Amino acid sequence: MAQSIMIQGAGSNVGKSMLVAGLSRAFVRRGRSVAPFKPQNMSNNAAVTVDGGEIGRAQALQARAAGRVPHTDMNPVLLKPETDTGAQVIVQGRRVATMRARDYAKAKPQLLGPALQSFQRLCADADLVLVEGAGSPAEINLRAGDIANMGFAEAAGVPVILVGDIDRGGVIAQLVGTQAILPPADAARIKGFAVNKFRGDVRLFDEGVTAISDRTGWPCLGVIPWFPQAWRLPAEDVMDIRSTPRAGFRIVVPRLGRIANFDDLDPLSAEPGLSVEIIEPGRPLPGNADMVLIPGSKSTIADLTAFRANGWDIDLAAHIRRGGHVLGICGGYQMLGREIADPEGLEGAPGSVPGLGHLDVTTVMRQEKHLSLTRALYLPSGHAVEGYEIHLGETDGPDRDRAWLQIDDRLEGAANATGRVRGCYLHGLFASDRFRAAYLAEFGVSSDIAFNDAVETTLDALATHLETHMDLDLLLNLAERPTF
Structure with missing residues (x-):
């Protein structure tokens, strides 16, 4: 049975998807058999899988980083927004319904079963399953029936690492505040934290790390500098699409x-x-x-x-x-x-x-x-x-x-x-x-670039980046065998 750990964010777009991709490649290079998993994703940027279904494209990139063929088990619930209040619901790769947000909230508990089934199959075929959360567990108004963050972590029995985004500012409040508002049982699942997207000399945040650790009791797995090559990897969110205005x-x-x-x-x-x-x-x-x-x-x-x-x-x-x-x-x-x-x-x-x-x-x-x-x-x-x-x-x-x-x-x-x-x-x-x-x-227009080779090179560079700035040994020590 695999070990597993879940990467959750103190907010949206803190870099969870990229961290899971980089960690997948880093642990594969250490000889581990790694599988990525995201119980629930919301994205219209989907990938078609070898088993004839669809998953979020971020999970397809993570699969690539792990040296695996993308499979519907890696993202068993995919929400594809069609309007501001409704989305197409994909379960284990297949469209099952189009639901309004209110109706989906009622249906979520029924989707925990398929999510756990997919997770169990991945755990049977890997040494390490890296789980990605969605949004933030701080959205405690969504906790009832949750399958994306702490609800899944509780059901599967996996520990959590909480990641904050310092580029947006207020990262101390993001992390400490998340612990403060979580129910005690959920807060206890968090075993450590990381700070992502730092610009400049990371030593300047030493006091910030101490402030977070003192207030939460969590160890720091790393302050991760901004990764400038990130634009070379396929974007998950429409807001991440990069314009490249230049001559030509x-x-x-x-x-x-x-x-x-x-x-x-x-x-x-x-x-x-x-x-x-x-x-x-x-x-x-x-x-x-x-x-x-x-x-x-x-x-x-x-x-x-x-x-x-x-x-x-x-x-x-x-x-x-x-x-x-x-x-x-x-x-x-x-x-x-x-x-x-x-x-x-x-x-x-x-x-x-x-x-x-x-x-x-x-x-x-x-x-x-x-x-x-x-x-x-x-x-x-x-x-x-x-x-x-x-x-x-x-x-x-x-x-x-x-x-x-x-x-x-x-x-x-x-x-x-x-x-x-x-x-x-x-x-x-x-x-x-x-x-x-x-x-x-x-x-x-002449072209001589090898696009897929460049993606592979960037994934390797991302893995090296995380190996340099994160304590991967501590992360492995914090991972546990699921208890579902």
């Missing part, structure tokens, strides 16, 4: 309200010859853009409505008239068509809405979600492409005759008569180096 071919990306699977942008952002800029709502699409890339969406029809409300439809039409290029991926592909039909009301009231009309295709939303890891051929160059499909809906129409990808014996994607407007359902395609180089060469 200019790609602009409208920031959709329900943007999904935006890992498509990571390999492009790493290209030194490209400028990849996120355009926030309220800003026009720049008139000097070379390409507009419309990314995936968890709520295509709602994001299409917002696209028009921002005036981006007018900007896009002008961009095309000037000879600019457009690429739509998944939801963005659907938006570029003539119509999106939703006869079953999967995204709201049943009915149809006009698309942007730049591709002669029509999309019909269907109940069944298409999930697959996919290998394809880029027809213009013959280069192999690897990616994944994750979407509701089927798209067809005359512009499908100009498909530019082939998947087994079927054609994928569409293009207009000029070839300057293209769309497809294949996510992750730009991570394929030879395809990306061939695609960018069409626009006069």
